[in-house]
Amino acid sequence: MQISLPGEASRVGSTPPAPGRRRRTVVALLSSTVLVVAACSGPEHSPITKTACSTPGFSATSVRIGQVYPDSGVLAEAFQPTRSGVEARIQQANAEGGINGRTIEYVWADDRGDVTGNTQAVHKLVDDDEVFGLVETTLVAAGSAQYLDDRHIPVTGMPAETLWTQHRNMFSTAYTITESGTVDTFGRYIRAQGGTTAAIIRADVMPSTTDITGKIEQGAAQAGVRILPQSLIYNPTVSSPTQLAAAIRQSGADVLIGSLSPGDWANILPAVAATGTPIRVVLAPGGYDPKLLQQYGTSLAGLSTFISLVPFELGTAAHQRYLRAMANYAPELADPRTQLALTAYVQTDLLLHGLTVAGPCPSREQFIERLRAVKDYNAGGLLPTPVDLTATFGKISQCYAFLRVNNAGNGFEVAQNPGATAGSPYNWCGDRID
Known part of the structure; x- marks a missing residue:
C-alpha cells in the first residue's frame, strides 16, 4: 500500500504492479455496476495557509483521503483503472493549488473484492492512516458501510449495492441499484x-x-x-x-x-x-x-x-480536462476513455467538491451536511443534468x-x-x- 504525496509528477509507485494487478477478464461481474458515475468540476482552491485543524486527516497544510478497491483477487484487473482515475484527480487538484489552502494526501488499501477484505481495508485507512474520508471503488462496500456511518465518515464511490441508498454519509451522483422504483x-x-x-x-x-x-x-x-x-x-x-x-x-x-x-x-x-x-x-x-x-x-x-x-464521443471541454489529467498523472493507463477510470476520477472529484464547500476546517458531520445540501452539482459539464444531492439521494437516476x-x-x-x-x-x- 503506497501513499501518493502532493506534488508528484506522475503516478506513485514506479515499481512493477503487484501480481494482483495483472489483467484478467472479469467484465461479467461489472455489467450492472459500471453505470454509476458522476463527473468533474472545475478547480476551486485558495493559497496555502497555515491554519491548524483538529479534524482527523487534517494538518495545517494538507488533508488525507483514502481509496478502497480490489488490488488483488478476481476483480483486480478490471478495477485497475480506478486507481489511475483517483490519483489523476488528486494530482490535478494539487497542481492547481489544492483545496481551501491544503494539498491532498492519498493512501489506498486493497479489499480483495470480498466483504471481509473491505472491512479490514477500511479499518486500516480510518484507524491507522487516519483519513478524513474515502473513495470506494468496489463492489463490496457492505463490509464497512455501517462502521463508516456510525463514525460519520464521508464516502464517495460506485453505488453497486442498495446500501448506498441507505447511508447519508455515502455519496454518488447516480443510482441504478435501488430498493424500489x-x-x-x-x-x-x-x-x-x-x-x-x-x-x-x-x-x-x-x-x-x-x-x-x-x-x-x-x-x-x-x-x-x-x-x-x-x-x-x-x-x-x-x-x-x-x-x-x-x-x-x-x-x-x-x-x-x-x-x-x-x-x-x-x-x-x-x-x-x-x-x-x-x-x-x-x-x-x-x-x-x-x-x-x-x-x-x-x-x-x-x-x-x-x-x-456525457459520452467521450461528444468531445466536450470537460472531457479534454479529464484526458489531460490522465495523460499527465496516470500515463500507465494506455486508453483512459474507460468508464471505470472516469468513474473513479469523478467520485474523487465529488469528494474534493465536498471539501471545497465544507470550508477550511470542517468536522466530518459538517462535510456531510454541506455536501448533501448541494443542489446543482453539474460536474463541470459531464453530467446530463445538474444533480440535487438531497432530492436525488437513493433514487434511480x-x-x-x-x-x-x-x-x-x-x-x-x-x-x-x-x-x-x-x-x-x-x-x-x-x-x-x-
Whole structure:
C-alpha cells in the first residue's frame, strides 16, 4: 500500500504492479455496476495557509483521503483503472493549488473484492492512516458501510449495492441499484428505435425489483413495450447460443434486454443474426469500453448501453480536462476513455467538491451536511443534468445517454433523442416510477 504525496509528477509507485494487478477478464461481474458515475468540476482552491485543524486527516497544510478497491483477487484487473482515475484527480487538484489552502494526501488499501477484505481495508485507512474520508471503488462496500456511518465518515464511490441508498454519509451522483422504483427512460429509448416486444434474458434468476435488468424491464413496460412473460435463461457453461437464438426467434421479440457480459452478448448476437430475426434494440448495462470493441469487434454490433454522464464521443471541454489529467498523472493507463477510470476520477472529484464547500476546517458531520445540501452539482459539464444531492439521494437516476456499437464494431454511436430540449439532443430523461 503506497501513499501518493502532493506534488508528484506522475503516478506513485514506479515499481512493477503487484501480481494482483495483472489483467484478467472479469467484465461479467461489472455489467450492472459500471453505470454509476458522476463527473468533474472545475478547480476551486485558495493559497496555502497555515491554519491548524483538529479534524482527523487534517494538518495545517494538507488533508488525507483514502481509496478502497480490489488490488488483488478476481476483480483486480478490471478495477485497475480506478486507481489511475483517483490519483489523476488528486494530482490535478494539487497542481492547481489544492483545496481551501491544503494539498491532498492519498493512501489506498486493497479489499480483495470480498466483504471481509473491505472491512479490514477500511479499518486500516480510518484507524491507522487516519483519513478524513474515502473513495470506494468496489463492489463490496457492505463490509464497512455501517462502521463508516456510525463514525460519520464521508464516502464517495460506485453505488453497486442498495446500501448506498441507505447511508447519508455515502455519496454518488447516480443510482441504478435501488430498493424500489425505476424510470421510463429505458422504455423511451426502446420505443424511439421502433422496439415493441421485449424478451428478457437472464444469467440466472434475480429479484426483479433490485437488479438493473428488472428496472429496465419495468421502465420499458411503462413506456408501452410489451414484455414477454417468460424470461430466457442463458448460462454459457450449459446453454447454447444457437438454442437461445432459436427461442428468441420463436418468441417474436424485436427487443432483447439483459445484464449479460459483453462476452456472452458477443456469442449470442451473431447466432441471433444468423436466424434472420429482426431485432431493433439490444439493451444491456455496462460495456462502454473501447477495449471491448477491440476484443469482440463486429460480434457486438448493434448492442446498446447507457451511462449517466456525457459520452467521450461528444468531445466536450470537460472531457479534454479529464484526458489531460490522465495523460499527465496516470500515463500507465494506455486508453483512459474507460468508464471505470472516469468513474473513479469523478467520485474523487465529488469528494474534493465536498471539501471545497465544507470550508477550511470542517468536522466530518459538517462535510456531510454541506455536501448533501448541494443542489446543482453539474460536474463541470459531464453530467446530463445538474444533480440535487438531497432530492436525488437513493433514487434511480432519470437521465442517461444511450450508445450503440456501430455496424463496423469499432466505435460507439451516441443516440439522439427526438424529444430532447434544444441544446441537449443526446440527453434522455424520463419519469420516475415508484
